Amino acid sequence: MDTINLMASRHSAFYSPLISCIAGGFLAKEGLEGTYRPASAGENTGAEVASGRIDVGQSAVSGSWAALEQGKKPAVANFAQINRYDGFIIAAREPDSSFQWSKLRGKKFLHVHGGQPEAMLRFGLNRQGIDLSDLDDIESPGGDEMMRQWRAGQGDYFHEQGAYPQQLEYLGEGHIVASVGEAVGPTAFSSLACRWDWTGSDIAIRFTAAYRASRNWVNTADPMEVAKAEASFFPNMAVEATAAAVAYYQKLGTWSGDIAIEPDLYESALDVFAHSSLITKRQAYGDVVVPPPGS
Numbered sequence: 001m002d003t004i005n006l007m008a009s010r011h012s013a014f015y016s017p018l019i020s021c022i023a024g025g026f027l028a029k030e031g032l033e034g035t036y037r038p039a040s041a042g043e044n045t046g047a048e049v050a051s052g053r054i055d056v057g058q059s060a061v062s063g064s065w066a067a068l069e070q071g072k073k074p075a076v077a078n079f080a081q082i083n084r085y086d087g088f089i090i091a092a093r094e095p096d097s098s099f100q101w102s103k104l105r106g107k108k109f110l111h112v113h114g115g116q117p118e119a120m121l122r123f124g125l126n127r128q129g130i131d132l133s134d135l136d137d138i139e140s141p142g143g144d145e146m147m148r149q150w151r152a153g154q155g156d157y158f159h160e161q162g163a164y165p166q167q168l169e170y171l172g173e174g175h176i177v178a179s180v181g182e183a184v185g186p187t188a189f190s191s192l193a194c195r196w197d198w199t200g201s202d203i204a205i206r207f208t209a210a211y212r213a214s215r216n217w218v219n220t221a222d223p224m225e226v227a228k229a230e231a232s233f234f235p236n237m238a239v240e241a242t243a244a245a246v247a248y249y250q251k252l253g254t255w256s257g258d259i260a261i262e263p264d265l266y267e268s269a270l271d272v273f274a275h276s277s278l279i280t281k282r283q284a285y286g287d288v289v290v291p292p293p294g295s
Helices: 013-023 045-051 061-069 115-127 143-151 164-171 180-184 202-220 223-229 239-252 263-275
Strands: 002-008 032-038 056-059 077-083 088-092 108-112 136-140 157-161 175-179 190-194
Touching (some): 013 202, 013 223, 013 239, 032 202, 045 056, 061 263, 088 164, 115 180, 143 157, 143 164, 164 175, 223 239
Parallel strands (some): 108 136
Antiparallel strands (some): 056 190, 088 157, 088 175
């Protein structure tokens, strides 16, 4: 079998379409064997892909804009959509069926700072009439460290991707109250990136066929079936929590539609970054995105 090396910038059930390429056996059906690992501290997924050490990386169209702002060609091409909604979820310490975003005011807000997660959060809050800068926030790198912070009593509200909020619910340590994805709306949140010269290769075409099948499967399969298939990728997560996260993202429409990156979602992502003044001009779709190999 040919081997394809995959890397994730962030590791969570939100990226099930990529993880299940391996976990669901879709690469094997195309005669491929996959390796997968999250980026370690200090690693840059785009740089690893550009170097050839990694074939496909979980990225975002926004990751190409810094190079274009400097007049340079991006190191990688974005060729397929993973998620068409922001996947961050807000959890509270107590159930709140009447939650309003305004309740964040005056409360300790434990959220991921910097980059796309903060830009999306800031944009979504603005749509609710709230300025993130006015909130009493607590910085966190997210993931397991955010879980430790929460359990140490930091924060009244918690902001992370699934299945961390679902794990809090499963353990009775938190309660989901809101979705940043719903607040922002459809957008080009995360994508798959590769080297520009890789897209025409046979292995790229086979990988893309496997990925298309995987994404359709995680979007339509029974959530517990997906969670059980991916269980070895999340050894510290209850399978019930992963299943709840998959169900949550299916309902949101996170993995709906074709894998091609939609131009209107690209424009929406530009709106988000322009709101936070993270770009100075609207970079062209064709300078960042290519069609899925084999399409």
